[in-house]
Amino acid sequence: MITLNTEKGLVRIESWEDVTGRPGFVIDLDPSTIELKAIIGSYIFKDHVKCGLSSCHQPHGRGYLVTTKDGRETNIGKDCGKKHFLVDFEQLRNAYDRDFRNKERREQLEILLGRVPAYLEMIRDIRNGPMGADSLYKDLQTLTTRGRGVPDVIVERLLQMARARNGRIATQREATVLEIENLEAIQGKKIERPHYLDEEIGHLAGVAALYPEHNLKSILIIDVLEGLDRLQHLHVSTLSDADLLKLSKWASELDAKLSTARRAMREAKMLLAPPNISKLDVDVWIEGKDEKRVFSKFIAKLATRLDDGNSLAA
Secondary structure: OEEEEEOOEEEEEOOHHHHHOOOOEOOOEOHHHOOEEEEEEEEEEEEEEEOOEOOOOOEEEEEEEEEEOOOOEEEEOHHHHHHHHHHHHHHHHHHHHHHHHHHHHHHHHHHHHHHHHHHHHHHHHHHOOOOOHHHHHHHHHHHHOOOOOOOHHHHHHHHHHHHHOOOEEEEEEEOOHHHHHHHHHHHOOOOOOOOEEEEEEEEOOOHHHHOHHHOHHHHHHHHHHHHHHHHHOOOHHHOOHHHHHHHHHHHHOHHHHHHHHHHHHHHHHHHHOHHHHHHHOOOOOOOOHHHHHHHHHHHHHHHHHHHHHHHHHO
């Protein structure tokens, strides 16, 4: 890849012959008789090219295109540049690399600006509908917030599962005398009676939907949509180096964030599937009839809405 850094922006050149055919390009410059003026381009090749300095001519795959104060051009590797032109080359190289990176970032953001309408439409599709991100987020909030229509014990159990990053459904039972004796033999100490053991009775799928990094509101609205809105109101050409770096990093992660949102939605659909979420209706957890009725009502509403969503998707 060959790139020229011009006042109008970065220019990609297809072949090395296009470089050597440029007016003023010389393949045999004596470094002792020239002064560097500027670095005007860079290149990375799988097949190496010879250094343009007469004292070197060693093949290399990565280097710079330079101009001299007498108007000629040639190519040199960074090691040759540093060896023959010392601090002058390092200063030119640092300035070039900084300007090159910033122009690449501006190009990236200008391309993204042109794609903003497509991203907004994509996000609308992701959010809307009975099975969309907005509805799924609302259901997840109901499941993890006290007083939203789900028994508090279910809320607490789900939050515990999310913190443990494990969908294990367990109850406690009193250990038998033999189990206690076995534990005492293993641990080498006396265990107080009565002793209780956790017993796994099932596994809840989709708990990953509750992980902090899968929060659909944080991803789609606070991060992606607000970021796209900020981008539309910025003048890319006037951004500072620091702002360019920050915004280009955000832009480079945009597609990955949308993929994360889709993955979170798949996990949420698994979690909210009535046969799955009904596993939490454990007698030792939900003992009162009122709590059972509240949870059954939530699952019934969920089933109706998810059925509507599946019908629309069919």
